[in-house]
Amino acid sequence: MNIVVSNVKGGVGKTTTTVYLAAIALERGFGPVVVVDADRQASSAEWLEARPVEGIDLQEAPSERTVARAMERHEGLAVVDTPPGDERIVRAALERADAVVIPTRAGGVEFSRVVATLELVPEGTPHGVVVCAARLGTHDLDVTVAWWEGEKVPVWGIIPERVAIASGPESRLAREGLEAYDEVLRKATRRRPR
Ligand SMILES: Nc1ncnc2c1ncn2[C@@H]1O[C@H](COP(=O)(O)OP(=O)(O)OP(=O)(O)O)[C@@H](O)[C@H]1O
Ligand SMILES: [Mg+2]
Numbered sequence: 001m002n003i004v005v006s007n008v009k010g011g012v013g014k015t016t017t018t019v020y021l022a023a024i025a026l027e028r029g030f031g032p033v034v035v036v037d038a039d040r041q042a043s044s045a046e047w048l049e050a051r052p053v054e055g056i057d058l059q060e061a062p063s064e065r066t067v068a069r070a071m072e073r074h075e076g077l078a079v080v081d082t083p084p085g086d087e088r089i090v091r092a093a094l095e096r097a098d099a100v101v102i103p104t105r106a107g108g109v110e111f112s113r114v115v116a117t118l119e120l121v122p123e124g125t126p127h128g129v130v131v132c133a134a135r136l137g138t139h140d141l142d143v144t145v146a147w148w149e150g151e152k153v154p155v156w157g158i159i160p161e162r163v164a165i166a167s168g169p170e171s172r173l174a175r176e177g178l179e180a181y182d183e184v185l186r187k188a189t190r191r192r193p194r
Contacts, residue, residue: 002036002071002078003188004097006120009113010084013103013132015043016165018081020181021101021188023173025077026055028185032076034059038067038093039083050169064092071096077189087120094120099188100127101156106134106144118153128156130184136160157184 005018018035026033034057037045048058059074061067067089071078080097082090094100100121104110114129121127129148134141141158148155157180159165164174 001076001098001189002080002096003099003101004080004082004093005101005103006082006090006094006117007102007104007113008084008087008090008117008120009104009110012105012110012113013130013159014084015039015047015081016168017101017103017130017132017159017181017184018044018079019047020165020173020177021185022056022077022079023053024178024182024185025079025189026053027178028182030077030185030189031055032057032074034070034074034076034078036061036067036070036078036080036093038062038089039081040086041083044081047169051172053173062089064088067092068096091120094125095122097121097125100125101184101188102127102129103132104129104144106131106138106140108143110144111147114153126188126190128154128184128187130157130159131155132159133161133166134158154187156187157181159184 059070061070
């Protein structure tokens with residue numbers, strides 16, 4: 001199975017979401033788990049090189065051809081990190097996705113970028129948004145969740161803003177983050193057999 005993490009906007013939480021989803025998938029027995037890094041910036045590759053997770057394989061795939069190959073040739077679960085630009089690579093990944101996770105932030109300016117991302121998702125491919133670095137209990141967050149409900153786009157998760165998550169590879173994966181991403185994983189895989 002291939003889960004593609006995508007948003008045409010930069011800095012929303014794609015790489016963080018990719019690494020946490022892969023780690024919780026491994027923990028939940030979805031293995032073998034591979035992170036496919038389709039971003040030339042190689043942030044998830046750098047993260048996993050700095051702080052390897054035993055059992056997570058890493059494939060750098062910074063082109064249409066390499067991402068297609070990486071997604072077609074693996075067993076188990078692949079989580080694919082995508083670049084903010086590079087529409088051709090993003091399309092190559094989205095075309096092969098079994099589920100698409102769209103990280104976003106709370107706030108009105110974010111909606112249009114998610115809509116632009118959704119336009120690239122093939123019809124019928126399950127997809128959901130994940131509100132990253134969310135400030136729980138704020139009006140902004142409530143408005144964001146209500147807006148997606150109105151748009152009939154499922155919200156697969158709300159990940160609280162936490163220093164431990166923001167520190168990325170500098171510290172171990174935060175338990176609270178893993179638990180929040182567990183729900184996203186369940187929605188994206190719809191409890192497929194392990
Ligand atoms: N739940 C969270 N709490 C706090 N900070 C977070 C959280 N999720 C992501 N961040 C921070 O937000 C910033 C952007 O996250 P990330 O690098 O994952 O985004 P990205 O979409 O992959 O960016 P790019 O488009 O540049 O690849 C990072 O500094 C990251 O640590
Ligand atoms: Mg990234």
